Every structure is written in C-alpha cells, then in structure tokens.
Amino acid sequence: MASLVHRATSACFNYLWSGWGAASSLLLFFAAWQLAADIFGPLVLPQPLHAINRLWELLHHATPWHDIAVTARRAISGFVLSLLAGSVLGIGAGMSMTTSMLSRPVITVLMGIPPVAWLILALLWFGMGDGTPVFTVFIACFPIIFLGALQGTRTLDGQLKEVALVFRIPMTMRWKDLYLPHIFSYLFPAWSSALGMSWKIVVMAELLSTDDGIGAALAVSRSHLDSVTSMAWILALISTLLAVEYILLEPLKRHVEAWREIS
Amino acid sequence: MTRLTMHEISQNFATRRVLGPVSMTLEQGEAVALVGPSGSGKTTLLNIAAGLLIPSEGVLRNDFAKPTLMFQQPRLLPWKTALDNIALGLKARGVPGNERQFQAQEIGLQLGLSEEDLLKYPAALSGGMQSRVALARALLPQPDLLLLDEAFSALDIGLKAELYRYLQQAISDTGCSLLMITHDPAEAMRLVDRIIVLGGNPGHICYEFHTGGHNQRQQQNWLLERTRDFLGIAAVRAAFHLEPA
Numbered sequence: 440m441a442s443l444v445h446r447a448t449s450a451c452f453n454y455l456w457s458g459w460g461a462a463s464s465l466l467l468f469f470a471a472w473q474l475a476a477d478i479f480g481p482l483v484l485p486q487p488l489h490a491i492n493r494l495w496e497l498l499h500h501a502t503p504w505h506d507i508a509v510t511a512r513r514a515i516s517g518f519v520l521s522l523l524a525g526s527v528l529g530i531g532a533g534m535s536m537t538t539s540m541l542s543r544p545v546i547t548v549l550m551g552i553p554p555v556a557w558l559i560l561a562l563l564w565f566g567m568g569d570g571t572p573v574f575t576v577f578i579a580c581f582p583i584i585f586l587g588a589l590q591g592t593r594t595l596d597g598q599l600k601e602v603a604l605v606f607r608i609p610m611t612m613r614w615k616d617l618y619l620p621h622i623f624s625y626l627f628p629a630w631s632s633a634l635g636m637s638w639k640i641v642v643m644a645e646l647l648s649t650d651d652g653i654g655a656a657l658a659v660s661r662s663h664l665d666s667v668t669s670m671a672w673i674l675a676l677i678s679t680l681l682a683v684e685y686i687l688l689e690p691l692k693r694h695v696e697a698w699r700e701i702s
Numbered sequence: 703m704t705r706l707t708m709h710e711i712s713q714n715f716a717t718r719r720v721l722g723p724v725s726m727t728l729e730q731g732e733a734v735a736l737v738g739p740s741g742s743g744k745t746t747l748l749n750i751a752a753g754l755l756i757p758s759e760g761v762l763r764n765d766f767a768k769p770t771l772m773f774q775q776p777r778l779l780p781w782k783t784a785l786d787n788i789a790l791g792l793k794a795r796g797v798p799g800n801e802r803q804f805q806a807q808e809i810g811l812q813l814g815l816s817e818e819d820l821l822k823y824p825a826a827l828s829g830g831m832q833s834r835v836a837l838a839r840a841l842l843p844q845p846d847l848l849l850l851d852e853a854f855s856a857l858d859i860g861l862k863a864e865l866y867r868y869l870q871q872a873i874s875d876t877g878c879s880l881l882m883i884t885h886d887p888a889e890a891m892r893l894v895d896r897i898i899v900l901g902g903n904p905g906h907i908c909y910e911f912h913t914g915g916h917n918q919r920q921q922q923n924w925l926l927e928r929t930r931d932f933l934g935i936a937a938v939r940a941a942f943h944l945e946p947a
Contacts, residue, residue: 598777601754605771606843608794616793620781698781698823 454690461685482666490670497671503656507675510652513569514641517576518634525581525633526626529588539589546589549582554640562648572644572652579640580633587629591622627695631688638680704730704765706751706847706881711760712904713746719904721746723760726898726907730846733873733880735890735897739942743905744883745851751881752849766847766879774852776836778824784835785810785820791843809838813868830861837865841872848873850882854889866892887929892919897932901941908941
C-alpha cells in the first residue's frame with residue numbers, strides 16, 4: 440500500500456516536472472507573438488495581453504459559455520459517433536484479410552477528401568443546424584480511428600494466438616487479456632488525434648453553417664473587423680485543446696500504457 | 703497408459719515437404735530430447751505435438767490432458783505484470799484471483815524472482831528474469847506434458863544450471879513428461895532419458911540414443927563422457943554434417 444502511494448506521488452511529480460518543457464516552449468510562442476504584434480500593429484495582430492484580457496471579459500458573460508457548450512456538444516457527438524463506428528468496423532474489417540484489403544483504398548480516399556468538401560456536402564444534406572457540424576466531425580475522424588483499429592487487429596501476431604492455444608485460454612478471456620490490449624495500443628493514439636481534430640473541424644463547420652457556437656462567434660467578430668475578439672476566441676479554442684490533451688489524454692495514456700515504460 | 707504417439711507424421715509447407723515421415727512415442731513420465739541441425743523440422747514436430755500445427759499426413763494421438771509449452775522466446779504479455787503472466791494458465795482455468803496470485807507468487811519466489819520483480823511489467827525485466835517468468839508460467843498449471851522449444855538457449859550457464867535443477871525437481875515431483883528441443887547435447891544428456899536425432903531434408907529420425915545413468919546426471923564427468931560417446935556415433939555425426947570421427 441505504502442509503495443502504491445509512493446508510486447502514485449512520484450508519477451504525479453514526474454508528470455508535473457515534465458511540464459517545464461511544455462511551459463517554456465509556450466512562453467517562447469507568446470514572445471514570438473508579442474514580437475509579431477509589435478511589428479504588424481494591433482489591427483493585423485493584437486498583442487497577446489489584450490487578447491487574454493478580452494477573453495477574460497468575455498468569460499464574465501453568459502453567452503460565450505453557451506457558445507462553448509454548444510460547440511463542445513457538437514464536437515463530442517461527432518467524435519463519439521466516429522469512435523464507436525470506427526473502432527467496431529475497424530476491428531471487424533481487420534479480422535479478415537479480404538475485408539482489410541477491400542477497405543484500405545476506401546479509407547485512403549476518405550482521408551484524402553478535405554473536411555471543407557465534406558462540409559459543403561453536409562450543408563446540402565443537413566442544412567443549417569447541428570447535423571452539419573456533427574456529420575463533418577464524424578466523417579473527418581472516422582477514417583483515422585478506423586485505420587487505427589484495422590492496423591491493431593491486423594498486427595495481432597500468430598505468436599499471441601499460439602500462447603492463447605497453448606494455455607487453452609477461453610474465447611472471452613482471449614479478447615479481454617490478449618487481443619484487446621494489443622489493439623488498444625493502436626486505437627488509443629488514433630482516438631486522441633481524432634479528438635484534437637474534432638475540436639478544430641467543428642469550429643470550421645460552425646463558421647459556415649450555424650448561428651451559434653464558437654465558430655459562429657468567430658464569424659461575427661471577423662465581420663466587425665474585431666481582431667482582438669477573434670484572437671480571444673482562438674485563444675479559448677487552443678486552451679481547451681491543451682487542457683484536454685494534458686489534463687485528460689496524457690495522464691490517461693501514461694496510465695493505460697504504463698507497461699511500455701522501462702523503469 | 704497415457705502417452706503421445708506419432709505415426710508416420712509428415713508436414714508440407716505449400717508444396718515442399720519439411721518433415722517426415724516420422725514415428726515416435728513418448729510414454730508418461732519419460733523425458734525425450736529432439737536434437738538436429740537447423741531446418742531438420744524439430745520445431746515443426748514440437749508444434750505438431752503441442753497441437754499448434756495439424757500434420758499434413760499421419761496420425762497423432764495425445765492422451766496427455768494438460769500439456770504446456772515454453773517457447774523459444776519468453777512471449778510474455780507486455781501489458782501484464784510478471785505475476786499476472788505467471789498466473790495466465792490458472793486464469794484460463796477459472797481459478798479465482800486471490801488463489802492464483804498466491805500460487806503464482808509462490809512459484810515465482812521459488813524460481814528466484816523477488817516480490818518486487820513480480821510486480822514489474824516484462825519490459826522492465828532482464829532476459830533472464832523473463833525466462834524465469836516464462837518457465838513459471840509453463841509449470842504453474844501442473845502440466846502432465848511439458849514441451850520446451852530451445853527455451854534455455856539464450857541464457858548464461860549459471861542461470862541454465864539453476865533452471866535445470868528446478869526443472870528436474872519439478873519433473874521428479876509431479877511425474878510430468880518432457881519433450882524438449884535443444885542444440886546442446888550436454889543439456890539433453892542431463893535432462894532426458896532418450897535423445898532423438900533428426901536430420902536430413904525433409905527431416906527424419908536418424909538415430910535414437912538412450913542416455914541411461916539416472917543417478918549420475920549431476921556428475922560432470924559422467925555428462926562429459928556420455929556426450930563424447932554420443933558425438934562419436936557415425937549416424938549422429940552424419941546428421942549434423944560433421945566429419946567422421
């Protein structure tokens with residue numbers, strides 16, 4: 440028990456300590472931003488402090504929170520749909536040589552179609568409203584997750600299957616203890632890059648298709664030539680992305696893939 | 703009587719015959735080694751015995767109820783701790799968590815792993831430690847037939863000697879039968895009753911050697927003498943493409 444507490448605290452400390460690298464590179468980024476703002480002037484690029492102050496002001500009102508919630512709802516719906524469909528179909532396709540060979544070119548085509556093209560189609564099919572951004576997110580994330588699941592399943596090697604045979608492991612346990620952990624090590628990176636992507640794509644879709652959400656707010660500030668507010672929204676986007684990455688995904692990854700660390 | 707019988711077994715990969723026909727029997731409590739040059743079909747024969755490969759021709763009869771196999775590489779599950787890896791066979795049989803952890807810990811400690819090692823993942827263990835875990839995993843389900851595929855070939859001589867001692871003890875305690883592949887005649891001499899020499903292409907049985915000397919196997923002189931006898935046999939030398947003695 441004591442060793443467990445010790446391990447947990449030292450893992451936590453190691454994680455926080457590794458944050459110094461991230462912090463210094465972020466600060467360098469802000470410095471470069473400040474420099475560019477000084478050169479080009481406030482209309483082209485507002486100073487970072489102004490943008491941060493504006494964001495702070497914005498967050499004291501109710502509407503921005505509503506917009507953020509709407510955007511998050513759309514991004515998460517699209518992401519969860521593609522996570523479910525991509526994982527299940529990818530594993531299914533990976534189980535047979537034929538289906539994996541058949542699906543690969545289709546996935547390559549899907550990956551090659553730019554999200555903005557999907558957006559145009561979605562506008563025609565779903566019109567203005569939730570359907571368009573959710574679909575665009577779904578269709579952009581789906582091939583990434585599908586491919587992760589497919590590769591994970593294809594690389595289940597004969598060696599693992601022989602271990603299962605030799606120790607007469609029953610089918611449910613085979614999946615739970617042998618196959619799924621292996622597939623998961625391919626799926627997890629795919630999920631996390633798809634999550635990041637869903638957040639970016641939803642804003643783009645909103646910009647062109649809805650009248651609420653962060654994307655719509657950006658469209659309004661742009662039409663007012665209000666570069667400080669635009670920048671404030673962009674900051675809000677990036678901070679939520681970073682928060683999800685470093686508060687949720689990274690610790691989760693360290694936890695589920697602890698076995699990869701050579702201690 | 704429990705035994706493993708192979709009758710006129712052969713194996714083709716695509717159109718090429720790699721093994722056979724081979725006939726052999728392994729009785730309960732008997733220990734047999736397969737030796738032979740690379741490509742003589744030893745691993746193929748072992749995989750057939752383990753049920754991992756269905757022979758192209760011939761009849762296999764295996765009466766042993768609980769065979770286990772220790773692979774050439776440890777083949778541990780990287781996402782499970784050493785302890786859970788050892789307990790794998792018990793888990794497959796539905797032994798409850800506490801019970802199997804207790805048994806796995808016991809055999810792990812006997813095989814020279816520390817409690818701390820048992821909580822580590824395989825990536826954090828040295829090659830020797832991984833082999834100890836793999837041996838423990840193969841022995842814990844109390845097999846009645848243990849199959850070893852060059853399981854010790856990558857280990858240092860000290861660790862080999864230690865694992866041999868443990869293996870001999872486990873075999874004499876449980877009466878488990880042994881079928882092993884090895885490249886080391888002295889290793890075979892020490893652990894088994896009968897050495898089967900495979901050779902040729904496709905592989906077939908070239909010679910059978912009865913080691914004898916049940917009580918003398920620990921003695922270095924006896925091992926050296928018997929190994930010299932074995933390597934002096936013309937058929938054995940021919941199988942390994944050695945110059946006649």
